[in-house]
Amino acid sequence: MALLGLGLLPTLALQAQTTNSGTDKFAQLETLLPTPNSYRTASGAPGKDYWQQRADYDIKVTLDDAKQAITGRETITYTNLSPDVLPYLWVQLDQNLYDQNSITKSTQVSQLQDRMPFQALEGLVSDFDGGFKIESVTGKDGKALKTVTNHTMMRVDLPTPLRPGQAFAFNVKWRYNINDQIKLGGRSGYEYFAEDKNYLYEIAQFYPRMAVYSDNQGWQHKQFLGNGEFTLPFGDYKVSITAPADHVVGATGTLQNASQVLTSTQQKRLAQAKNAKKPVLIVSQPEAVAAEAKRATGTKTWTFAAKNVRDFAWASSRKFIWDAMEIKQSGKPVMCMSYYPKEGNPLWGQYSTEVVAHTIKTYSKFTIPYQYPVAISVHGPIFGMEYPMISFNGGRPEKDGTYSSQTKYAMIGVITHEVGHNFFPMIVNSDERQWSWMDEGLNSFVQYLTEQEWERNYPSRRGEPKNIVEYMRTDKSLQTPIMTNSESVLQFGNNAYAKPATALNILRETVMGRELFDHAFKTYATRWAYKHPTPADFFRTMEDASAVDLDWFWRGWFYTTDRTDLALESVKAYSPSTGDPAVEKARLQQLQAAQVPSISAQRNAQEVKSTLVDEKPELKDFYNAYNPLAVTAADQQRYQAYLAGLSPEQKQRLGQQQHFYELSLRNVGGLVMPVVLQLTYADNSKEIQTIPAEIWRKNNEKVTKVLVTKQPVISFVIDPFQQTADTDLSNNAFPRQPAASRFELFQQQQQAPANPMQQAAQSGTK
Template identity: 40%
Template sequence: MSNFHRFAVMLATVAAPLSAQPRELSVADSSPFRQLPLPSPNEYRGGDGRPGPRYWQQRADYRIVASLDTATHMLRGRETIHYVNNAPRALPYLWLQVEQNICAPTSIMSTLDQPPLVFGEVSFDFSCGGFTGQPSLDTATIAGAPMKRTRYGTTLRIDLPRPLAPGASVDLDFAWHFTVPEQGVGRMGRDGPLYEIAQWYPRMAVYDDVRGWNQEPYIGAGEFYLEYGDFDVTLTLPASYLVAATGELRNPEAVLTAAQRARLAAARRSDTAVAIVTRAEAGDPRRTRPGNHPYTWHFTATNVRDFAWAGAPNWIWDASGYDGILIQTLYRPTADKWPEAQKMARTTIKHFSEQWYRYPWPHATTVEGPVQGMEYPMLTFVPNLSNRQEQFWDLAHEFGHEWFPMIVGSNERLYPWMDEGFNSFIDLRNAALYFAGTAYGDTIEVNPLHLAATHTTAGQEQPLITNPTEVRDLMWTGYQKPALMLHLLRTEVLGPERFDAAFRDYIATWAFKHPTPADFFRVMRDASGMDLDWFWRDWVYTTARLDQAVDSVTAGGADRRARVWLSSRGTMIMPAELRLTFDDGTTETVRLPVQMWNLGPRFTYRAPAGRTVRRAEVDPRKVYPDMDRANDAWERR
């Protein structure tokens, strides 16, 4: 065949119609390092995980006047919500949260009768404890005219007279009253004369650039997603009552004695506890109150997403100062673990401020009472527990929520792992430092790892991204697994210095804003310099399991270097740590980056030349949740 003929045949083959060619099958990318399908960056949220040049969020300011009748447990209030539409589109209607309706006889919770969530000693009963009732919305007006409103369980839709234009604002006026239940869905209530009041006023739902209105009903396991704004609140209570609340007290001369004001001034300058109300004074209104008539307490708060308060006539009140912040603990004389609470509180606020982001508000206050642990801006509710370790953990955990979600305002009604999980992660180090040198302090940081074996049952475990109201094991999915995830990201993947800088960047970037999971992933990648899509896929979006193994060791060839044959037998990939023991008894530990799995689930490590390997072991420190330890080591017989 001539060269010309060969060339013509070749051209004919190349030019043959596609139908005559073998059809290639489309194969999906199955690499564990493939990109996550995150939302496309836009002018509101950038590809680096930071707010874009046109990022916006709504604003809601509140003015509330309320009074509590302790004889009937009746709380009455009036409020004005000043709502500013910063969105680039007009809003024909608004959505609010009216969460005391959770106790209504026709509510979702009353119908479902869900079991309590139990976390060690702490149990959250998301029922109303047999109480049935709902708030009465006495009036609801806009500019003096009745609102057109429709209630759906714990949400309220307001149809506006005319759409609220971009940049415009509207004032919503409400008057309401309800009976304070003894047990208010695990997050508010009363115990004798002590009241802890939360979710007690109509609140704006969040309208954001990601989902529009976020009006998921309040069921219990999913907590809150709220707009930031300023509060001006006055509360009238009986003469004998002291009040602690979100916000700064604006009229101390009217409601506190001269001695109490002097002690508070001294406490702000003190590193140790100063008794504002002593044990001998607690419960004696002649010594704790300036007079014998009802008092109105006036509080203001700037740039917060909620407002809660508590009142009692028999508190012991301790306080100290840290960096201009007043640290306060208020507790009943029967709370035997609370004399140390002041030290616990100050240590916690100091650690989180210095390690992650400075506490931004004028006071951090915790109140002992029936609520089993709940957080609000500047104020937390914590019970008296059985031992120092449990007491510290609960108290510090609730204060940790001042960072997540009070500062970093993620949507905890959808993503508790970004709230409870991040908080549990920072709590671990805080507890380890407080109890350093004890068995508890020296082991607390690995507690989530120890829990993994009993909470990762195939077919039962659910991904972190699961909606909290659908999670069967919220303690693991919302709290402990994300804490383990971040602990391993810090210690085994990025290293403490690299992780800490990136995590601080995330907190500072999204302080007082509304981050999504994609924003967090992108900031951590951008700030750390490592693509972590492989990590988030396994830990957040799946229930992948880790199983690293040493398959065999073979002698070296011409290069005199033994081969250690490793494999990733599970569905999760992570970096590996390999410890080699040689014939002379010496050891060598090698940290292998996650890129060892770039070409598949098998990797061959070449040992140093001239050394005979007697034993090879992966994860020798037992820091990973490896599901089969039997294949972690090889030893020459």
């Protein structure tokens, strides 16, 4: 800490500060955001003329378990609710990602290593015959419609332009081969179990589906390259799935023909699940194992219906164990269910459906009440993918049934995340093809809140500011702003998931406070439920509902790759002089006595036995005997005159015990943030003071701040709870504090230990 200043504290005045060069970090976003209009307002709410299109589907598909193939036909009824005349429609053909001539395959960067895993090689040499085989596209009259396919998009030319308010129905017949997810990856596909020679199918993007036509960009027909997921219009679905007779099928929506596809025992168990306090087995593990061992002949057709959803997915296997438990959400029943093979137990039977129920309840609290009748988690090879009412999730124990804590929490986390996607983007229907962060980032944030309500100190991967520090301190050439198109993002997980989730957590805990944030976030979800929001709608709503100017926050966190690094460069300590010569000169005497002599003075005291003045006293004069710290009559006269000129209030101020500290703060990382300060006083008590980010508004790089305390302060620390993602804690404390750490000694070639549960089982302990 700096030495105590001498004399009276100068008058405090607003410092004239010059804004740093470059873009002002507090400049408003008006020039970056689209101009408000009657469709989307300046408040962030849908306008009076807001509209969106509608697409309804009647689909019939057949699963060929022998060839791992799908055949299907559908009728799409597209309703034009826009003010525009449409001469053609655009249909998404997402399976064309697997076509041998796909853009994804031809533009995928790759390199060879000295040692290549077979799975990596599979993607390079695969001759998989993927992609949609469109057999026909016809109108209701059966006549062929002209189409043009551009990789993953198909244009359907209409016989006559579709005018506002009109609907057009057309039919599509298609087939395609299902991809092996273990070998080729993907968001859906099959897993083959060699031990029992069975398949597990997770099927999505299985039908040609309508692209979005919106007020803010017209047709959203960016090619599907893999990262940028899906944006789809809402509609009603009727889907009939023909599968092997011994398969169990789960899907988006509600089962319409339970009496035809379920046994009486299964129907009875499903009814019991409506009043259950814990999951009820509809298909038990012994029953699933028995089904694996034999092959029933024939097929069954399962029919599902779903209203006001943006997509449809399903899963099918004879290996499925199936459990269910109904909950009430805002008075409405929600059947929470899980489908999983025996390879998922005991982990899945214990946790999956409970996690589904917990997720629906918690997300409903922080956003909007869940409106759909079903929420499903399916266990398969893909670690996580989401669709309305159904999600595909990973997390598999060892063959002996044990599992590591990492496996357990990863499974709970992925189920929470994927079920949570029912809210973002399945209900709050943002454009994933353009902005991955609007569904992944917002969803990861609420996932963090949900995990923390599952278990105290749940080890969440994303959300805590300290967890994003390593990413944010990486070289800027390896980062892209959050506001980057999904297909151009670098470090996808950090950029689309972790950074926006962390930003929202910082907004909630540090910038806005929980009350203002939670109200604004719920307002956004309520305004844009079952609609198509844009980033501007989110930014504007958060400000509109909270009265907090957040343009600086969006600009820094979402439009730049700046990082948080606030430094406390120096602290100067002052105290006001009493003016009393007896007090002030005694204080100076104490300071003088406490000063350590210089090294030269110390050595001279020993080596210089006498000085010339010591040897010749006649060289001394007045000043050799003068003591400037002695209190004189003249000092007392000046003090009395000083007191006579003070008002009673000023005299009272002199008598108060106050300490003044001038803090020099620097924004090293470029990201302006609130300054969270911890003051530790001489009695070891602590106080937190939070200075809003606006302290940087007139100088984005360096500011000084004066604090006044009643007790002397012995230390200052910026961000003591690591709540702002500060990337360099070494410059946060004054006086400076060494970073505490340890190193570990180990013997090379150590084998990784088995998971603790497995170790305990092997040693016979619990």
